[in-house]
Amino acid sequence: MARRALITGITGQDGSYLAEHLLEQGYEVWGLARGQANPRVSRMRKLLTDVRVVRGDLLDQGSLISAVERVQPDEVYNLGAISFVPMSWEQAELTAEVTGMGVLRMLEAIRVCSGVSRGAASSAGGQIRFYQASSSEMFGQVSETPQNERTAFHPRSPYGVAKAYGHFLTQNYRESYGMYAVSGILFNHESPRRGAEFVTRKVALGAARIKLGLATELRLGNLEARRDWGFAGDYVKAMHLMLQAGKPEDYVIGTGRMKSVRELVEAAFSAAGLEWERYVVTDQTLHRPAEVDLLCADPKKARVQLGWEPRVSFDELVAMMVEADLRLLTDGGDPHDDSSWP
Ligand code: NDP
Ligand code: GDR
Incomplete structure (x- = not known):
């Protein structure tokens, strides 16, 4: 029988x-989707025709229990979150609820549905395997470079703090x-499906718009920030590998290049x-x-332990994203419309 996976955040990039x-890989895949008439859900259904949809919201404990009861998954991937860092200052409480407390609700849904009792310190822990989308944003102001699984956390945004809560809680449910x-501690990963608010996609779209005469400038914030950027298609393979390992452990996933x-x-x-200096304007309000x-x-x-390695280089990734946006805009596509995903 096919293994069954439940993915929260099914309408997102990852x-x-x-x-x-x-x-x-032959899985039966279910996606948890929220909202009464969430347009991203119908677009996702068109693109991922073989994915089955179950309704639920990381803010709603009962809906998660119902989803797990209905799907009876072998594996749960918790990718749902408010994931845009600047938004986490604007809506800090909501970010804590979705990105942080959402992890608790999902773990509780699995615990309850697996019949794992609170008192059972040495219980088998049930059969459902759980993946939490942790983030390099938990490292924040770094104490050492590069960062590994033992590097201390010093998050610098409400998003990073919420992710750190989810991370420790996942560890705690494993131990309790x-x-x-x-948890996979994933560094920035991008693709032509990346939301237009994130810097890689904003830059790819900006360059494509300027090239096609649709814009004359691109406004950006801090140009000196450095990140370890990889390709999302490579990183999801690591998520899967983590749930196939002999024992549950956390892993850092990135390219090692900044x-x-x-x-x-x-x-x-x-x-x-194009020559970027002619078009890029820095804007303090975006810091x-x-x-x-x-x-x-x-x-x-x-x-070493999973045999995972990234395949797509930084230059290949950037070229892939710019080419995709040139094609998208030339074909009259809407960058905010996920149905134009390549
Ligand atoms: P996206 O922002 O593209 O997707 C976020 C998803 O979360 C969407 O499907 C959204 O669904 C869903 N979501 C938002 N609120 C809720 C809610 N209340 N209940 C259920 N689902 C909700 O993120 P990515 O695909 O880029 O990232 C996936 C995960 O990995 C996130 O948790 C992110 O924080 C984390 N991460 C991402 C990294 C990256 O570089 N991409 C790096 C490290 C971690 P809807 O359509 O309903 O809004
Ligand atoms: P990040 O990604 O915050 O690292 O979080 P983002 O692409 O938003 O920012 C990366 C860096 O670029 C700088 N920057 C700008 N960023 C945006 N968005 N827009 C701009 O105009 C701009 N100018 C400069 C930022 O200051 C920052 O330093 C992503 C998300 O996917 C998280 O969910 C995930 O956990 C982390 O990556 C790892």
Whole structure:
């Protein structure tokens, strides 16, 4: 019988790549989708035709219990979150509820549906395996570079704090109830499906718009921030591998290479055949209240224990995104409309 996976955040970037990967592996894939008439759900249904949808919201405990009862999953991937860091200052409480407390609600749904009792410290922990989408944003103001599984956390945004809560809670459910519950500490990963608010996609779209005469400038915040950027299609494979391992452990996932936003801009504009200095304007209002200056992964544990390695280089990723946006805009597509996903 096919293994069954339940993915929260199915309408997001990672949800789509993970669903495709699991379908290729022969899984029956279910996506948890929220909202009465969420337009991203109907678009997702058109693109991922083999994914089955179950309604639920990370804010609603009962809906998660019902979803787990209905799907009876072998594996749960908790990707749902408010994931845009600047929004977490605007709506800090909501971010705590969805990105932080949502993890507690999902773990509780699994615990209850698996019949794992609160008192059973050494219980088998049930059969459902759980993946939590932890983030390099938990490292925040870094104490060492590169960052590995033992690096201390110093989050710099309400988003990072909420992720740290979810991370420790996942660890705690593993230790308290013997659940197979793991966190992937993923560094930034991007694709042509990335939301237009994130810097890589904003830059790719900006370069494409300027190239096609649809815009004359691109406004950006801090050009000196450095990140470890990889391809989302590579990273979802690591999520799956983490749930197939012999024992539940957390892993850092990234490329081990860092680039600045300035280098990203140079690469994207060059891929579009443009000189970036003529078009990019820096805007103080786009700077963050507390910035994460640099993040760089040490993914050695994942390479050695899971056999995972990223395949797509930074230059290939940027070129892929710029080309996709040139095609999208040339075809009259709407960058905010997920149905135009490549
Ligand atoms: P997206 O922002 O693209 O997707 C977020 C998803 O969360 C959407 O499907 C959204 O659904 C869903 N969601 C939002 N609120 C709720 C809610 N109340 N209940 C249920 N679902 C909800 O994120 P990514 O795909 O980029 O990232 C996936 C996960 O990985 C996130 O948890 C993110 O924080 C984390 N992460 C991402 C990294 C990256 O570089 N991409 C790096 C490290 C961690 P809806 O359509 O309903 O809004
Ligand atoms: P990040 O991604 O905050 O790292 O979180 P984002 O692409 O938003 O920012 C990366 C860096 O670029 C700088 N920057 C800008 N960012 C945006 N969005 N817009 C701008 O105009 C701009 N100018 C400069 C930022 O200051 C920052 O330093 C992403 C999300 O996917 C999280 O959910 C995830 O956990 C982390 O990656 C790892």
